[in-house]
Amino acid sequence: MQVALVTVGDELLAGDTVNTNASWLAAQLTGRGVAVERVTTVPDRVDDIADVVGAYRDAYDAVLVTGGVGPTHDDVTMDGVAAAVGVDLAANGEALAYLTEHGGYAADDLSEGTTHLPEGARVINNDEGVAPGCVIDGIYVFPGVPAEMEAMFASVADEFAGAEPFVATVETPEPESTLLDRLAAVRERFDVTVGSYPGDHVRVKFTGTDEERVEAAAAWLRKRVEPLAEPAGTAAGEE
Structure with a gap:
């Protein structure tokens, strides 16, 4: 199994934040016998995210994307992923239900950034935070907060396997x-x-x-x- 990692964030490119997510994910995947073929960091721009994710989706078995997921103005990763696979963002009933029933949030207090996902995506619930992740067409999307990303990856880790190294x-x-x-x-x-x-x-x-x-x-x-x-x-x- 060959995969690519895409980390999203202007703060990573500026050196304001150390990109620990990429090294952590690479170690986890390598330990499971998965070959990490690319690690790429892109800015918080929809077109850049869509271009890189779309190219890697065609070249590798899976693409793991972290960062830029949430309610703020620069959280545009879901938009980029949706563009990469040619779908729109839409309200996701499962994500909304989980946040209200398990997270204790009122529906009116939740922004589109936490309840809208690419159409047809499978939700990855976020037990450590608010913004959910998702899986669509071999693309796995996680928030950039390390604790949230690590917990969410654990919930799908069995989907990544290869020969034991x-x-x-x-x-x-x-x-x-x-x-x-x-x-x-x-x-x-x-x-x-x-x-x-x-x-x-x-x-x-x-x-x-x-x-x-x-x-x-x-x-x-x-x-x-x-x-x-x-x-x-x-x-x-x-x-």
Whole structure:
């Protein structure tokens, strides 16, 4: 299963808000064996949302959209999603009933931004807030508030599944540039995904659906790189 993530918000593009939703969703999906192929951030503009969501809907099995859902003037994500699939926004009786019966809200106090969804959409109720999400034509729409998004994703998480991934890592103090030949060799020998991530040291990550193959690839490289020094106080016999 291949998916794309779209995060909506001028505040994300301006750096006012850290885009934790994208990394959280990517981790959740990857852990379920789903391949996240794209992560894109767009402004609070209907046309931009519609263009990106529409293109990704045609290219991937599902599109997950977060942000820009609610009653304020810049909450235009539902408008963009509706435009992407060629439908109008309309009052959703199920969303209204849930908000009044379970949320305790009076119907007159609810704006169109919390009760109008793309026509034909399936409601994702929001137990942590007000604005509901929805699913339509493989597009999953969640609010941008992390607690709300995370709870709502949990309610549909079983709809995202793939082969269970296995991961192994090798860490070394050697500079990444000196590892190129060994990284090329391990990629040739083993049918696994190899990622190299430099920082205070280099972390090489092996991922695949065959646990033995992943472990074999990591073991092969581990024998051929300089290991990280043991932290002080961890030598044999020390407490």
